[in-house]
Amino acid sequence: MDIINVFFNLIPITLLQGVIYGFVALGIMIPFRMLSFPDLTAEGSFPLGGSVAAAAIAAGMHSITATLLALAAGFLAGCATALIHLKLRLNTLLCGIIVLTMLFSVNIRIMGKPNQPIFAQDNLFDILLGEYARVLPLQIGLVAVLLAATTGLLLLFFKTEFGTAMRAVGANPLMARAQGISIWRHTILGIGLAGGLCAVGGALLAQNQSFADVNMGFGVLLNGLAAVIVGETLVGRDSLARQLLAPAVGAIAYYQAISLALALGLEPSDLKFLTGAFVLIMLAIPRLKGQRQAASTPA
Numbered sequence: 001m002d003i004i005n006v007f008f009n010l011i012p013i014t015l016l017q018g019v020i021y022g023f024v025a026l027g028i029m030i031p032f033r034m035l036s037f038p039d040l041t042a043e044g045s046f047p048l049g050g051s052v053a054a055a056a057i058a059a060g061m062h063s064i065t066a067t068l069l070a071l072a073a074g075f076l077a078g079c080a081t082a083l084i085h086l087k088l089r090l091n092t093l094l095c096g097i098i099v100l101t102m103l104f105s106v107n108i109r110i111m112g113k114p115n116q117p118i119f120a121q122d123n124l125f126d127i128l129l130g131e132y133a134r135v136l137p138l139q140i141g142l143v144a145v146l147l148a149a150t151t152g153l154l155l156l157f158f159k160t161e162f163g164t165a166m167r168a169v170g171a172n173p174l175m176a177r178a179q180g181i182s183i184w185r186h187t188i189l190g191i192g193l194a195g196g197l198c199a200v201g202g203a204l205l206a207q208n209q210s211f212a213d214v215n216m217g218f219g220v221l222l223n224g225l226a227a228v229i230v231g232e233t234l235v236g237r238d239s240l241a242r243q244l245l246a247p248a249v250g251a252i253a254y255y256q257a258i259s260l261a262l263a264l265g266l267e268p269s270d271l272k273f274l275t276g277a278f279v280l281i282m283l284a285i286p287r288l289k290g291q292r293q294a295a296s297t298p299a
Contacts, residue, residue, distance in 0.1 A: 012140065019252065021201060032228070041096045045202070048070070052110055055212075063207060067203045076195075081095045158244070
């Protein structure tokens with residue numbers, strides 16, 4: 001009975017976490033699934049968004065403007081990763097590691113210290129919800145609306161000629177180049193878009209908890225990847241709409257699983273191990289099935 005009570009008490013908190021991290025899951029899905037560009041920049045662009053938003057709000061900037069500034073900063077971080085890869089022909093993962101490592105120092109420079117509190121300033125929730133800014137269901141509803149609107153805009157974008165060309169670059173870059181599509185432009189803008197989405201997630205989290213910290217991005221990539229895998233398992237990815245819906249659904253479902261794990265008595269420090277094990281198992285299953293089928297097929 002205590003387990004059930006703890007689980008239901010945690011649901012609102014993890015629902016809010018789920019919709020916030022839905023932006024991160026979208027930002028992770030785009031490079032991995034649509035651009036075939038395995039990328040680690042999310043671990044850097046997420047705290048970058050939080051740092052930029054917190055520093056801007058602390059300096060007196062309007063919270064909406066600060067969030068848009070965080071979006072722009074994340075976009076530039078993603079563009080930097082793509083540009084390093086295209087210009088120097090380095091492995092995409094190595095490019096992401098280089099950028100996220102550099103962003104750690106950038107974030108401290110932006111805030112002037114390892115963390116930036118904004119308890120005394122109005123944030124996005126204060127501006128849009130007013131006196132109800134600390135009402136958890138309204139916070140969940142606000143971020144959910146923002147996430148749904150973002151997903152809808154992405155659906156419209158990827159159906160445009162430019163968005164279709166971007167998906168073509170990820171599906172078959174050689175054929176895309178033969179059709180006259182600029183690999184550089186679409187890759188840079190696509191990875192930039194992903195970085196911007198991750199930074200918006202960081203900006204929303206920083207404003208929700210009223211502070212930003214340089215270490216707030218630790219493990220966010222693995223959490224987002226787990227959310228994408230869960231979402232694709234639940235809703236599939238056999239259409240563009242399902243592919244875009246999967247990260248949001250997966251993030252919400254994943255954080256409810258976190259609630260259940262905590263209610264069952266697991267320590268928060270155990271969750272990273274479980275998340276890593278889950279991602280490893282989900283990635284291994286298709287490969288093991290393929291090996292088994294290949295072994296059973298007569299020569």
